[in-house]
Amino acid sequence: MEIIDSQKQFSVAKYWADNYLDNKICYFDPEHLLSELKEPELSDARCLVRMVKKEVDAYNSKIKAKRKLIANLKYKTNRTSNLFAGIPIPKERIKKTVEENPDKTAFEIFYLLK
Numbered sequence: 001m002e003i004i005d006s007q008k009q010f011s012v013a014k015y016w017a018d019n020y021l022d023n024k025i026c027y028f029d030p031e032h033l034l035s036e037l038k039e040p041e042l043s044d045a046r047c048l049v050r051m052v053k054k055e056v057d058a059y060n061s062k063i064k065a066k067r068k069l070i071a072n073l074k075y076k077t078n079r080t081s082n083l084f085a086g087i088p089i090p091k092e093r094i095k096k097t098v099e100e101n102p103d104k105t106a107f108e109i110f111y112l113l114k
Contacts, residue, residue: 011106028056
């Protein structure tokens with residue numbers, strides 16, 4: 001029973017990490033700004049907007065890659081993953097909720113924690 005609980009806790013932690021990373025994705029639409037900066041004197045501003053767009057895209061790519069790695073991560077009893085580093089996962093709350101709700105799925109437990 002303990003291994004099943006551990007697997008469920010791991011799955012809940014994966015849902016939690018995915019949700020956390022999904023909320024960190026940035027949305028930036030430069031089209032409106034570029035349409036407002038038409039004057040030739042504002043060429044530096046247009047360049048800066050394009051640079052910001054590239055930085056935001058690179059940032060989002062890193063987050064998407066980490067989300068994909070976490071989604072593909074499999075439960076192992078003998079190791080932990082560094083992929084969760086920097087993500088505040090409430091391990092004790094997850095453990096307590098799993099123990100209190102053994103009949104619920106990992107996804108249902110994740111929503112109980114939200």
